[in-house]
Amino acid sequence: MFFEFSFEPVVCVGSVKGVTAAPDDWEDTLPTIRLEQVEKSYGAVRVLPPLDLTMDDGEFTVLVGPSGCGKSTTLRILAGLEDLSGGEVYFDEKPIGHLPPKQRDLAMVFQDYALYPHMNIARNMSFALRLKRAPASEIDEKVKRVANMLNIGHLLDRKPAELSGGQRQRVAMGRALVRDASTFLFDEPLSNLDAKLRAKMRTELAEMRDTLDKNMIYVTHDQIEAMTLGDRIVVMSEGLIQQQGTPEELFKTPVNRFVAGFIGSPTMNFLDGTIITEKSKTFVQGEGFKIALPAATARILESHASRDVTLGIRPSSFTTKPAKSDATIDLRLVVSEYLGAQSTLVTRCGDSDILVEHESASPVKSGGMLTFGIRTNEIMVFDKTTGLRL
Amino acid sequence: MTSVSRINRLTPYMFLAPAVVLLVVALLYPIGYMIYASFLDWRPSQYIGEAEFVGLRNYINLWNDEAFRESFGVTLKFAAVVVTLEMFIGVGLALLLDRNLRGMAALRTIFILPMMIAPIVVGLMWRYMYHPTVGIFNRTLKDWGFEPIPWLSDGTWSFVAVIIADVWQWTPFIFILSLAALQSLPQSALEAAEIDGATDWQKVWHIKLPLMMPVLIVALLLRLIDAFKVLEVILVMTNGGPGLSTEILSLRIYRTAQEFQELGVAAAMSNYLLILLIILTTIMFLYNKGAENRAERLRAAAQEA
Ligand SMILES: Nc1ncnc2c1ncn2[C@@H]1O[C@H](COP(=O)(O)OP(=O)(O)O)[C@@H](O)[C@H]1O
Ligand SMILES: [Mg+2]
Numbered sequence: 001m002f003f004e005f006s007f008e009p010v011v012c013v014g015s016v017k018g019v020t021a022a023p024d025d026w027e028d029t030l031p032t033i034r035l036e037q038v039e040k041s042y043g044a045v046r047v048l049p050p051l052d053l054t055m056d057d058g059e060f061t062v063l064v065g066p067s068g069c070g071k072s073t074t075l076r077i078l079a080g081l082e083d084l085s086g087g088e089v090y091f092d093e094k095p096i097g098h099l100p101p102k103q104r105d106l107a108m109v110f111q112d113y114a115l116y117p118h119m120n121i122a123r124n125m126s127f128a129l130r131l132k133r134a135p136a137s138e139i140d141e142k143v144k145r146v147a148n149m150l151n152i153g154h155l156l157d158r159k160p161a162e163l164s165g166g167q168r169q170r171v172a173m174g175r176a177l178v179r180d181a182s183t184f185l186f187d188e189p190l191s192n193l194d195a196k197l198r199a200k201m202r203t204e205l206a207e208m209r210d211t212l213d214k215n216m217i218y219v220t221h222d223q224i225e226a227m228t229l230g231d232r233i234v235v236m237s238e239g240l241i242q243q244q245g246t247p248e249e250l251f252k253t254p255v256n257r258f259v260a261g262f263i264g265s266p267t268m269n270f271l272d273g274t275i276i277t278e279k280s281k282t283f284v285q286g287e288g289f290k291i292a293l294p295a296a297t298a299r300i301l302e303s304h305a306s307r308d309v310t311l312g313i314r315p316s317s318f319t320t321k322p323a324k325s326d327a328t329i330d331l332r333l334v335v336s337e338y339l340g341a342q343s344t345l346v347t348r349c350g351d352s353d354i355l356v357e358h359e360s361a362s363p364v365k366s367g368g369m370l371t372f373g374i375r376t377n378e379i380m381v382f383d384k385t386t387g388l389r390l
Numbered sequence: 391m392t393s394v395s396r397i398n399r400l401t402p403y404m405f406l407a408p409a410v411v412l413l414v415v416a417l418l419y420p421i422g423y424m425i426y427a428s429f430l431d432w433r434p435s436q437y438i439g440e441a442e443f444v445g446l447r448n449y450i451n452l453w454n455d456e457a458f459r460e461s462f463g464v465t466l467k468f469a470a471v472v473v474t475l476e477m478f479i480g481v482g483l484a485l486l487l488d489r490n491l492r493g494m495a496a497l498r499t500i501f502i503l504p505m506m507i508a509p510i511v512v513g514l515m516w517r518y519m520y521h522p523t524v525g526i527f528n529r530t531l532k533d534w535g536f537e538p539i540p541w542l543s544d545g546t547w548s549f550v551a552v553i554i555a556d557v558w559q560w561t562p563f564i565f566i567l568s569l570a571a572l573q574s575l576p577q578s579a580l581e582a583a584e585i586d587g588a589t590d591w592q593k594v595w596h597i598k599l600p601l602m603m604p605v606l607i608v609a610l611l612l613r614l615i616d617a618f619k620v621l622e623v624i625l626v627m628t629n630g631g632p633g634l635s636t637e638i639l640s641l642r643i644y645r646t647a648q649e650f651q652e653l654g655v656a657a658a659m660s661n662y663l664l665i666l667l668i669i670l671t672t673i674m675f676l677y678n679k680g681a682e683n684r685a686e687r688l689r690a691a692a693q694e695a
Pocket of ligand 1: 065071072
């Protein structure tokens with residue numbers, strides 16, 4: 001097409017020096033990235049309240065949270081695409097808040113792909129390398145390798161407009177992966193793939209995480225992606241960091257009801273009740289249930305007698321064959337969602353829907369009342385008003 | 391098919407027919423008249439029916455007419471130079487001013503003003519500015535102790551003078567279209583380029599210009615078509631002179647009819663110009679059609695993918 005400019009060195013006028021010139025001190029080693037009191041407002045709308053966050057070098061950090069909580073904004077601030085309204089970003093000890101993106105030595109996958117519409121896929125993927133004047137053979141080799149890994153090897157001659165959403169997303173991914181940046185930023189890179197492809201890409205990413213020694217910061221609203229990929233997960237809500245930690249820490253010791261409800265699938269059940277003490281045993285009583293708490297939990301709750309609380313019970317904490325130490329609860333079965341190896345039972349206790357994970361082998365009939373045991377040592381107790389875990 | 395349904399199908403055409411016929415006649419009659427006239431040796435004092443039919447003589451004579459050939463050359467040179475300058479300056483300014491700074495809107499409005507002034511007025515304005523003694527340019531040169539420039543009395547300078555006037559008036563056209571094109575570029579692609587390490591200049595060269603190209607090509611062709619037809623500004627400023635230095639084709643046509651009273655020859659000249667413009671218009675039409683087809687093909691492929 002005659003209006004597409006050629007990239008051959010002859011026409012590449014202008015200076016290219018400094019294009020990839022990341023300051024020397026983090027060229028060899030990966031920087032530790034630190035956000036200090038970073039703020040972002042659009043006019044009067046405050047999107048990020050002052051936010052502190054440190055990402056160790058070589059770590060795969062996942063920012064997870066519901067849509068609109070400021071994940072993309074945080075990532076774009078890191079990339080240098082948004083100005084800071086306050087605070088500073090540090091790479092190691094060097095403030096970089098004022099540096100343009102190209103001096104931060106990073107690659108990014110955009111949520112909306114952001115492909116170059118006038119370039120074919122091969123040229124899209126190789127743009128950064130061509131700007132750097134990498135040798136043609138090296139460019140070719142890298143593009144082919146990454147394209148094959150992403151299953152887009154047969155699309156290299158096409159224009160972005162000729163691809164489906166999922167294919168474009170993989171191209172966007174490929175464009176970042178051919179780069180040799182020290183930090184990779186991913187903004188929901190799998191959101192437009194179908195379930196099967198997403199699972200495959202998740203595995204590929206997990207493999208990359210283990211083989212590549214790079215800083216990777218990954219934004220998603222999908223807690224499964226967060227749990228499977230993250231060395232460390234940062235849970236955000238409304239611009240605030242709710243908790244950060246390893247997947248296991250977040251699952252086992254969430255600090256509040258939001259994190260507990262966000263992490264884990266199927267999601268945790270919440271039951272409102274009151275702490276009562278009878279015959280030196282501690283119970284939580286609510287509409288349709290009265291659950292005895294194990295001694296360890298009871299001790300923690302001693303000071304909160306007759307307080308309103310919310311119980312958090314994971315669907316996996318229920319059992320059909322209660323042991324002696326287990327509490328029991330009567331639930332009315334509403335629907336049984338058969339998933340093959342297991343079922344998710346949707347049941348009701350008072351007004352609350354309760355999800356129960358259940359071995360499919362034992363058949364369950366709809367409509368009736370069922371008695372389940374609850375492994376009480378897995379129960380979490382939250383303050384009903386603040387949502388904090390007690 | 392029943393006759394009723396056939397009538398139903400034809401009804402819209404029947405309603406449209408009178409308007410279409412009128413339009414075709416109104417459009418084509420003057421052109422047909424001009425084509426017919428070009429085969430005649432026709433004076434304004436004659437009724438067209440009395441004029442002598444001379445076949446292709448007017449066309450052939452023009453081919454051998456030094457003055458006509460020179461005029462054709464001046465036209466090509468003029469169009470090429472002004473359109474090139476206007477493209478470079480217009481696109482350049484748009485790239486420079488495509489940012490959301492305060493006052494930018496006002497600045498943009500000022501830039502459009504020249505385009506809105508009637509060509510006759512532009513011609514008069516520049517003629518007085520180029521005036522050898524009291525014009526602003528020569529006055530200023532004199533105040534600074536320089537030699538005056540023979541703006542409109544020297545062949546080369548007068549060509550430069552009319553080019554400056556045209557560039558002044560029509561660069562804004564390119565500027566406006568370029569700015570609109572720039573502002574509808576996908577911002578995220580530019581951000582991606584920044585992340586990929588592109589400098590400002592590389593963004594212009596590798597992303598902005600290629601993406602603006604469809605608009606720029608149409609703008610260029612529109613300007614080219616217009617530049618071949620320019621008349622009033624030059625008529626008022628130089629009247630083609632000195633000598634034939636600024637006698638562009640439309641001006642020569644005008645003078646052939648008005649001064650030399652050779653209507654047939656003027657018509658033949660007009661037809662040469664018309665052919666040139668038809669070629670340009672066809673290129674533009676084909677280009678647009680091609681762009682549409684490409685877009686269509688891409689959409690279809692994406693559906694399949
Ligand atoms: N350019 C903007 N102007 C105004 N508000 C914005 C802008 N960009 C984002 N926001 C707002 O900031 C909030 C966070 O956005 P974002 O970071 O994109 O969320 P996430 O990526 O977590 O879904 C949203 O409420 C969004 O509406
Ligand atoms: Mg987002």
